[in-house]
Amino acid sequence: MLKRLAFPLLQKLDPERAHRLTIQALSLGLGGSRTEEEDPLLATELWGCRFSNPLCIAAGFDKNAQAIAPLLSLGFGFVEVGSITPYPQPGNPRPRVFRLTEDEAVINRYGFNSDGMEAAARRLRRYRARGASGLVGINLGKNKESADAARDYALGAQKLAPYADYLVINVSSPNTPGLRALQGRQELERIVALVRAALPEDGPPLLLKIAPDQAEADLEDISAAALEGRLDGLIISNTTIQRPEGLRDAARNENGGLSGRPLRPLSTAVLKRVYRLTQGRVPLIGVGGIACSADAYEKLRAGASLLQLYTALVFQGPALVTRIKTELADHLRRDGFTRLSDAVGIDVPISG
Ligand SMILES: Cc1cc2nc3c(=O)[nH]c(=O)nc-3n(C[C@H](O)[C@H](O)[C@H](O)COP(=O)(O)O)c2cc1C
Numbered sequence: 001m002l003k004r005l006a007f008p009l010l011q012k013l014d015p016e017r018a019h020r021l022t023i024q025a026l027s028l029g030l031g032g033s034r035t036e037e038e039d040p041l042l043a044t045e046l047w048g049c050r051f052s053n054p055l056c057i058a059a060g061f062d063k064n065a066q067a068i069a070p071l072l073s074l075g076f077g078f079v080e081v082g083s084i085t086p087y088p089q090p091g092n093p094r095p096r097v098f099r100l101t102e103d104e105a106v107i108n109r110y111g112f113n114s115d116g117m118e119a120a121a122r123r124l125r126r127y128r129a130r131g132a133s134g135l136v137g138i139n140l141g142k143n144k145e146s147a148d149a150a151r152d153y154a155l156g157a158q159k160l161a162p163y164a165d166y167l168v169i170n171v172s173s174p175n176t177p178g179l180r181a182l183q184g185r186q187e188l189e190r191i192v193a194l195v196r197a198a199l200p201e202d203g204p205p206l207l208l209k210i211a212p213d214q215a216e217a218d219l220e221d222i223s224a225a226a227l228e229g230r231l232d233g234l235i236i237s238n239t240t241i242q243r244p245e246g247l248r249d250a251a252r253n254e255n256g257g258l259s260g261r262p263l264r265p266l267s268t269a270v271l272k273r274v275y276r277l278t279q280g281r282v283p284l285i286g287v288g289g290i291a292c293s294a295d296a297y298e299k300l301r302a303g304a305s306l307l308q309l310y311t312a313l314v315f316q317g318p319a320l321v322t323r324i325k326t327e328l329a330d331h332l333r334r335d336g337f338t339r340l341s342d343a344v345g346i347d348v349p350i351s352g
Pocket of ligand 1: 290
């Protein structure tokens with residue numbers, strides 16, 4: 001139903017309202033259920049988890065863990081929920097999300113509107129209690145008024161680790177004052193140390209999500225932390241505060257993070273840079289502007305072991321997921337790959 005009837009209508013509504021209705025419809029089971037077989041060529045294994053396909057709905061879509069199973073039913077190989085802050089908070093005043101239809105982009109300045117970790121934990125517990133085995137990443141944010149960011153991430157990690165197949169420290173949203181400054185070396189070391197201390201020995205893998213606007217020195221520090229084993233993977237990238245040349249939509253000058261098609265070259269360049277800095281030894285999740293199978297394939301070849309998308313779903317609807325998967329398998333077969341992981345980073349020469 002969502003695919004055929006509701007999607008064209010949702011596109012006409014105010015974007016935040018459309019999003020809320022979509023989450024409600026999905027959580028009521030109106031998204032339908034998947035029937036097609038998964039192509040074995042798309043399977044991949046990381047951190048001891050088997051992903052039936054590499055495609056994930058990016059953080060920000062299911063901020064409060066309300067639609068995990070229905071999103072998996074749309075065909076995603078895994079779901080990343082969040083960002084979840086320790087305590088509930090409303091986020092920024094509305095309007096705070098804008099479709100740039102002419103550019104197939106979105107600008108958002110939600111500012112971590114979140115039901116908080118207790119509500120998320122309740123929903124995740126219910127999801128796991130049903131014996132669900134679908135893979136779930138949990139993305140952690142900090143409360144706007146919190147004076148100690150590291151403590152916030154540690155609180156979230158401790159509370160939500162039992163339900164997570166991986167955890168993400170998100171220090172790259174442009175919409176919480178001071179957040180992105182946490183990507184600098186000293187701050188980051190303290191956050192990662194505190195989060196690690198809050199996790200059990202056998203806790204889930206710990207990932208960091210970074211901005212596409214990062215200085216080279218920061219990318220080097222972050223890559224070093226990953227190579228030293230303090231981080232188990234990186235997500236590249238969040239939205240950008242840049243406004244690339246050529247944006248046409250009247251909403252282009254709204255404040256916030258830009259996602260979608262115009263973000264793709266920027267985020268793929270950072271992905272390649274970090275793949276090279278980490279010598280292909282650290283799992284990377286590629287996200288930013290994936291809108292078709294060619295984009296997905298490009299991210300794999302640029303160094304991503306797994307893929308995420310959000311904005312293209314706003315413009316193309318849920319049929320996009322199956323389309324990308326089918327065509328991605330075709331790309332891999334055409335180029336002679338027998339395993340998805342063999343294509344990862346193939347376009348990035350690693351010297352030395
Ligand atoms: C409306 C909206 C809200 C988002 N909220 C979050 C968030 O809470 N946490 C986060 O890590 N990323 C968030 N993102 C960023 C996405 O996860 C993703 O990194 C970015 O949109 C680039 O992917 P895309 O071009 O496929 O949308 C949000 C993106 C959008 C469009």
